[in-house]
Amino acid sequence: MESVLKLISEQRCFDGRQLRFSHRSQVLDCDMVFSLYLPPQAVSTPVPLVTWLSGLTCTDENFVTKAGAQRYAAALGLAILAPDTSPRGEGVPDDEAAAYDLGLGAGFYVNASEAPWAAHYQMYDYVVAELPTLLRNSDLPLDFSRQAIFGHSMGGHGALIIGLRNPQTYAAIGAFAPIVAPGQCPWGTKALTAYLGEDSAAWRQWDARELILACNHQAAVPIRIDQGLADQFLDAQLKPQLLLDAAPEAYPLHYFAHEGYDHSYFFIASFVGEQLAFLNTHL
Numbered sequence: 119m120e121s122v123l124k125l126i127s128e129q130r131c132f133d134g135r136q137l138r139f140s141h142r143s144q145v146l147d148c149d150m151v152f153s154l155y156l157p158p159q160a161v162s163t164p165v166p167l168v169t170w171l172s173g174l175t176c177t178d179e180n181f182v183t184k185a186g187a188q189r190y191a192a193a194l195g196l197a198i199l200a201p202d203t204s205p206r207g208e209g210v211p212d213d214e215a216a217a218y219d220l221g222l223g224a225g226f227y228v229n230a231s232e233a234p235w236a237a238h239y240q241m242y243d244y245v246v247a248e249l250p251t252l253l254r255n256s257d258l259p260l261d262f263s264r265q266a267i268f269g270h271s272m273g274g275h276g277a278l279i280i281g282l283r284n285p286q287t288y289a290a291i292g293a294f295a296p297i298v299a300p301g302q303c304p305w306g307t308k309a310l311t312a313y314l315g316e317d318s319a320a321w322r323q324w325d326a327r328e329l330i331l332a333c334n335h336q337a338a339v340p341i342r343i344d345q346g347l348a349d350q351f352l353d354a355q356l357k358p359q360l361l362l363d364a365a366p367e368a369y370p371l372h373y374f375a376h377e378g379y380d381h382s383y384f385f386i387a388s389f390v391g392e393q394l395a396f397l398n399t400h401l
Contacts, residue, residue, distance in 0.1 A: 122141055122142070122252060122255070122256075123139045123140075123141050123252060123256055124139060124140045124141065125137065125138075125139055126138040126139060126140055126151065131155065131188045131192075132157075132158070132188050132189050132191075132192035133157075133158040133192060134155060134156050134157040134158045134160065134188065134191070134192050135155070135156045135160075136153070136154075136155050136182065136188065137153065137154045137155070137156065138151065138152070138153050138154075138178070138179075139151065139152055139153075139154065141252060143205070143244060143248060144248065145240045145243045145244045145247070145248040146205040146210075146238050146239075146240055146241075146244055146248075147205070147237060147238050148205045148206060148207040148209070148210050148238060149206070149207055150201075150202055150205070150206065150244075151177075151178055151202060151206075152178050152199065152200060152201045152202060152249065153178040153179065153181075153182045153199075153200040154197065154198070154199050154200070154253075154258070155182070155187070155188050155191055155197060155198040155200075156197050156258070156259070157191050157192045157194070157195050157196060157197065158192055158195075159195035160195075160197065160259045160260075161259075163259065164259045164260055164261040165195050165196060165197045165259060165260065165261055166195070166196055166197065166261050166264035166265065166266070166398075166401040167196075167197045167199060167253075167260045167261065167262060167264070167265050167266075168191070168196050168197065168198050168199070168265070168266045168267070168268065168394065168397055168401075169198075169199045169200075169201070169245065169265070169266075169267045169268075169277075170187075170198055170199065170200045170267075170268060170269060170273070171201070171203075171227060171245070171267070171268070171269030171270075171272075171273030171274075171276040171277050171280075172200065172203050172269065172270060172272075172273045173203070173269070173270045173271030173272040173273045173274070174203070174218055174219055174223060174224050174271060174272045174305070175203075175218050175223045175224070176203050176223065176273075177202050177203065177223070178200045178201060178202045179200075180383065181200050181270075181383075181386075182200055184383040184386070184387065185383060185386050185387050185390050186387045186390065187390045187394065189391075190390060190391040190394045190395070191394060194394060194395070194398045196394060196397075196398060196401075197260055199249070199253070201244070201245055201249055203223050203224065203225055203241075203272070203273070204221070204222050204223050204224060204225030204239065204241065205222075205225065205238040205239060205241075206222065209238075210222065210238045211234040211235060211237075211238065211239075219305050219308060219309065220308060220309055220312055224272065224309060225239055225241035226241070226272060226275070226276070226300070226306075226309045226310070226313065226324070227241045227242055227245060227272070227273070227275065227276030227279065227280065227324075228241060228242055228279075228309075228310070228313055228314065228324045229241070229242045229243055230312075230313035230314065231313070231314055231315060231320070232312065232313060232314060232315050235312060235313050239313060241276075242279075242280065242324075245276070245280060246280055246284060246287070250262065264289065264401040265287055265288050265289065265401075266281075266288055266289050266290045266291070266292070266397040266398075266400065266401055267280055267281050267288045267290075267291055267292070268291065268292030268293060268294075268393055268397060269292075269293060269294070269296070270293070270294040270295060270296075270386055271294070271295050271296065271297060271351075271356075271381065272297060272305070273296075274293035274294055274295060274296025274297065274298075274343075275293075275296050275297035275298070275300060275306075275326060277291050277292065277293050277296070278291060278293055278296055278298065278326035278329075278341070278361075279323075279324055279325070279326055279329060281339050281341070282326060282329040282330060282333055282339060283323070283329065285333075285337050285338075285339045288339060289339070289340075289397075289400040289401055290339060290340045290341070290342070290396065290397045290399075290400035290401070291339055291340070291341045291342070292341070292342045292343075292344075292393040292394075292396060292397055293341070293342070293343045293344070294343075294344050294345075294385065294386050294389070294393070295344070295345050295346060295349055295351070295352075295356055295381055295385070296326070296343060296356065296358070296361075297355060297356060298326045298327055298356065298357060298358055298360055298361035299325055299326065299327040299328075299357055299360040299361065300321070300324065300325055301318055301321045301322075301325050301327075301328075302327075302357065302360060303354065303355045303356070303357060304354065304355065305355050306321075306325075306355075310324065326361055327360050327361050327364045330361060330364050330365050330369070330371075331364050338369050338370055339370075340370040340371075340372070340396075340400055341369075341370065341371045341372065342372045342374070342392075342393060342396040342397075343358060343361075343371070343372070343373045343374065344374045344376065344385075344389045344392070344393065345358050345373070345374070345375050345376065346376050346378070346379030346380050346381065346385045347375050347376060347377050347378070347379065348377070348378050348379055348380045349379070349380050349381045349385075350380060350381060351381055358373065372396070374389075374392075376388075376389070
């Protein structure tokens with residue numbers, strides 16, 4: 119493995135390997151950490167890569183330690199890449215009020231254009247281009263011709279916009295309780311105003327609802343959304359109906375509403391097996 123990736127830790131997990139790496143990101147201009155699960159099948163053959171994007175306040179470790187996804191990934195033969203949710207480190211700007219929904223832990227998977235964020239907050243380019251390139255140039259046994267992407271909340275938003283904007287790369291999209299229309303919710307309008315400026319027209323390329331309205335439905339990327347109906351953010355922040363109404367009837371969008379489930383990792387752990395099975399059918 120090239121020295122650009124530094125192995126921080128390795129644990130055996132369901133006969134696979136749970137790895138954690140650090141590296142210097144040129145795109146984000148800071149040091150970054152990410153997690154990668156390699157299933158047992160990776161010993162003998164390159165395996166498909168599924169990217170997971172976490173939500174507000176998370177790091178690369180939340181999903182790895184709480185979701186229980188490795189059991190299913192091992193059975194299916196899938197690698198899971200879990201990047202961080204924002205740039206980190208000395209000199210990387212944070213919200214002046216230290217709010218949880220802007221700055222560190224809240225990169226929103228966009229390319230910021232406004233000061234002071236633009237110098238570091240290029241999370242879209244990091245997830246779509248830089249990190250996959252680093253992995254391609256390593257000796258890790260990954261099959262980049264078979265990729266999917268999924269995520270939770272802010273990360274669900276990230277998975278939707280990245281998958282919809284890159285149908286040639288990602289064969290399927292999954293999302294738990296995603297922010298589907300950031301231009302129409304408090305979390306999204308705050309972040310997009312800060313990162314992209316006041317002109318809401320500039321937000322459209324980072325809005326799943328707008329993207330699904332504008333996309334070529336002949337080359338539609340299949341989507342699965344799982345949403346808990348006891349989610350405390352359902353009505354004010356997530357608003358899944360906005361995306362459901364925007365998608366044409368023929369679009370392969372599969373929506374599952376779950377009574378009694380909230381926004382937590384207990385919800386994710388309950389249905390991550392179904393999400394991975396769905397993604398795997400398209401790989």
